[in-house]
Amino acid sequence: MKKDNLDYYVVPSEDAHGSEYVAINDKRREWITGFTGSAGVAIISKTTAYLVTDSRYWLQAQRQVDTNWNIVQAGAVGAPTDWSDFIVNRVKDSRIGIDARMLPHEKAIALNTQLQPKGSKLFYPPQNLVDLIWKEKPPRSKEPIYVQPLKYTGMEAGKKLARLKEWIRECPPQMQTGMLISNLASWMLNLRGDDIPFNPVFHAYLFVSQQQTILFIEPAKASDSVDEYLKSIDVERRDYNDVWPFLRRKEWGEGKVIITPQTSYAISLMLTSYRYTVLPSVIEEWKAVKSQIELEGMKAAYLRDGVAFVRWLAWLEYKVGQGYDITEYEAAWRLTEFRRMGKNYMGLAYENISATGKNAALPHYVPHKADEVMIERDTPYLNDSGGQYKDGTCDTTRTVHFGRPTQEQCEAFTRVLQGHIAIDTAIFPEGTSGKQLDVLARKALWKDGMNYMHGTGHGFGSFLNVHEGPQGFSSETPLVPGHVITNEPGFYKADSWGMRIESALFVKRVHTKHEFNGNVWLGFERLTCVPIQTKMMVADMMTKEEKQWVKDHNRRCLDLLEPYLREDKRALNWLKREAGREIGIAKPIAPGLSIEWG
Incomplete structure (x- = not known):
């Protein structure tokens, strides 16, 4: 920092492709802070170090970082909204350093505009300062890429490329030559990889024009069979680092290159403003609308994941009932083992969130084997996890109780459930965004002065990333048939317990009584097939419909899963019992009365 005369240096969480979850060699912010959450930015000044993170991670950050770091609670009352707001509000005549590869184009433009009146500006050192001091930094991944079969994708890569070329050709004005894609090559080419844990994607750049299509990727990742596949769809392969001389030399010829607002600012700087046009990501919009084949694949994947979840819940309840102490880590590990047995299983979609007691009050808590935290009997236990299958990406949360829940826990759970049901049963006209529906999930909680500080739900991929846009319950993007989205309200009592119920949905057309304005009405269909425990529900708080x-x-859940559980009597009996349970906690057994269970 002294060498470059910097007043601040910013270390984002993202990589050069804007990934939310990053490869081990890109975990610069985690390495320098010790904070493992997926969202957060480190800011180092000449005298002080700051970690800016949102409400999902406030408590986790306090536990993980040492006294060298000051935690900035972004979004809190009176606090900055994000890291850029924090910077803007404190600088004057300052030079702020950042690796331009890790800064989205739209963020760089907005931040520079805000800094200019303060006599400050962004500065881009030629080397990442964290990399200079990270002596044992892991090397970049060279894991092989592979073809995702047509029976899962629903559309050939050649047709996707032809569609994109037609879209580029129709873009006004008629000066757009091609598009540089920095984070969607996996979907566009029907390829998958293993560069980022839990996300079957790979680091690459894809250039598409009328005359040529070039994939910039590490040579070691492409096998002979992949090279043959690329040739069959007229895609040229070049070295990953060749993208920079390609852009600098303007090898595509005349015209401008289309980039998205999320494209790395380093690419913008290399192109210069005369050679690029910024447009919203049409590929992201296409990817978000699942084909019928993709939806059928997701239904099958969620059935398989539901089978694993039910077998695991039956095992866990049996073990706890027998008096065994089960750790958070062991519970998560066992669930993963049940998932491994499923057809098309490729790994986890994200790290298992397996949390009891006060740990469940951390929305993104991840257990560690060495901690040996036992699942408690007097607080809710929360598990948020999902499998990656060749035909779908799963994301499910269930909260259960293995003892007698308190009235406070039951009332909170009931309010969370009511929000979950309100989203699941919503009917809305075309043009409605997830953000407009978000209040439905919170209304019951708000009634009792409760809330949750994370989003209500997000899009997800078809054997891709577990978080996918642009749709979501925090997004203003209108929901359309084929969108998939999670429904996950929760409540967290700090340092005590937490709960969340999450199911995956897809948007479909529905018929209404009056059909005002015609066939414009939409609703949801549930993909998730895991029972919701009734023990913590308060019947008197619920409507007849709920x-x-x-x-x-x-x-x-019983009807759909029973055929797959006939050889697992424990799981099938557990499922039948759950399907037949009444709402609410069972009344205590009268003194002196004994019951023999058959």
């Missing part, structure tokens, strides 16, 4: 929804959901 009680029936719970019974219908749990009965549907």
Whole structure:
């Protein structure tokens, strides 16, 4: 910093491709802070170090970072909204250093505009300062890429490329020559990889024009069979680092290159403003609308994941009932083992969130084997996890109780459930965004002065990333048939316990009584097939319709999963019992009365 005369240096969480989750060699912010959450930015001044993170990670950050770091709670009352707001509000005549590869184009433009009146500006050192001191930094991944079969993708890569070329040709004005894609090559080419844990994607750049299509990727990742596949769809392969001389030399010829607002600012700087046009990511919009084949694949994947989840819940309840102490880590590991047995299983979609007691109050808590935290009997236990299958990416959360829950826990769970049901049963006209529906998930909680500080739900991929846009319940993007989205309200009592219920949904057309304005009405269909425990539900707080929804959901789980569980008597008996349970906690057994269970 002294050499470059910097007043601040910013270390984002993202990599050069804007990935939310990053490869081990890109975990610069985690390495320098010790904070393992997926969202957060480190800011180092000449005298002080700051970690800026949102409400999902406030408590986790306090636990993980040492006294050298000051935690900035972004989004809190009176606090900055994010790291750029924090910087803007404190600098004057300052030079702020950042690796331009890790800064999105739109963020760089907005931040520079805000800094200019303060006599400050961004500065881009030629080397990443963290890399200079990270002596044992892991090398970049060279894991092989592979073809995702057409039976799962629903559309050939050649047709996707032809569609994109047609879209580029129709872009006004008629000066756009091609598009540089920095984070969607996996979907565009029907390829998958293993560069980032839990995300079957790979680091690459894809240039598409009318005359040529070039994939810039590490040579070691492409096998002979992949090279043959690329040739079959007229894609040229070049070295990953060749993208920079390609851009500098303007090898595509005349015209401008289309980039998205999320493209790395380093690319913008290399191109210069005369040679690029910034447009919203049409590929992201296409990817978000799942084909019928992709939706059928997701239904099958969620059935398989539901089978694993039910077998695991039956095992866990049996073990706890027998008096065994089960750690958070062991519970998560066992669930993964059940998932491994499923057809098309490729790994986890993200690290298992397996949390009891106060740990469950951390929305993104991950257990560690060495901690040996036992699942408690007097607080809720939360598990948020999902498998990656060749035909779908799964994301499910269930909260259960292995003892007698308190009235406070039951009331909170009931309010969370009511929000979950309100989203699941929503009917809305075309043009409605997830953000407009978000209040439905919170209304019941707000009634009792409760809330949660994370989003209500997000899009997800078809054997791709577990978080996918542009749709979501925090997004203003209108929901359309084919969008998939999670529904996950929760409540967290700090340092005590937490709970969340999450199911995956897809958007579909529905018929209404009056059909005002015609066939424009939309609703959701549930993909997730895991029962919701009724023990913590308060019947007197629920409407007749809400009680029936719970019974219908749990009965549907039995109907769909029973054929796959006939050889696992423990799991099938558990599922039948859950499907037949009444709402609420069982009344205590009268003194002197004994019951023999058959």
